[in-house]
Amino acid sequence: MKLGIIGLPHCGKTTLFSALTHDYNPTGKKVVDGKAQIATAIVSVPDERIEWLSNHYNPTKVSHAKITFQDISGITNNQETFPRSLLTILSQVDGFIHVVRNFDDPNMPHPMQRINAEEDIKILLDEFAINDMLIVERKLESLNSEWNKGGGRDRPEIEYEQKLFEQLHHTLETKYGIDTLQLTKQQQKLISGFGFLTSKPMLIVLNNDDKSQKQKYPVNTIRHGKLKTEVISLMSKLEMEIAQLDQDDASFFMKEYGMSETVLDKIIQSAYKMMSLKSFYTVGNNEIRAWAITDNTNAQQAAGTIHSDMQSGFIRAEVMSFANLKELGSESLVKAAGKWRLEGKEYIVQDGDIINIRFSPPRNNQN
Known part of the structure; x- marks a missing residue:
């Protein structure tokens, strides 16, 4: 999973990036066209269950699930459209962490000389919608040209796409985001290559200090209320300072400020x-590994996250839950209690499942 950290200038997104990635060396900063900059770091997902499994199995290797964070600069409050370099970067992430300034600092003034979280959110969301609208309009022009010329694809196929993109256009005009649409799998496949910004979920982070005014829900519910968003509040500067302390000092200051979890835990849980x-x-003696999947992922699809050969040659999945293993203490006791089972390819994998895939390896094609 790749999450892009975005926001208007001086919102504190780079401070948040530093707080999230302090234990990890960024893989580098990339400058694109002199306009957009990206700093990237790959972070292990904290997980108490994998720690327990590691102690239980004592494997040679432990592999946490991973999240890639990208600190993306180049967004301003007065862009009619994004530069192509920035648009390419934004389209390649799976979701956004939108850092919104909710603190005043005369030494680092807001680019619009005011503090208004709801307005800052609206500015960026509207810029996303405008850029998606331009892509949709260009596609409709291309489809209309293809229809008029003829001699290419079947007309019903072109007409189907025209209706789909007209629906996207109407949604962007009236409901803000493509994310608000209920699309079929075929429609999702047709638009997947366009990287629409309003189709991506967004975690909104209100960046406070100890003097910040508490905010009500800062998203305009009339225009943006149906978006797939989450909203959390934190103090990025304080979180970065705490992240640089040793564990005992960090625990002391977290208690002093009433913080029950680290910024990394909070962001990842929300994401x-x-x-x-x-x-x-x-699980096994060689490696314990956590894998991240989406809801409604079936056993065969989950096998594909491990290796494509497992998905294509899928036979059955051996399944037990982490909760049952922890409660009963061993695989043999899980089996004795009737909690170990074989599942077919349509089984929907549950959070905390421990799975072993039975599959038929592909044959080598040799003449």
């Missing part, structure tokens, strides 16, 4: 909820 993610595990 998992926003993107409807859950974890399953593969």
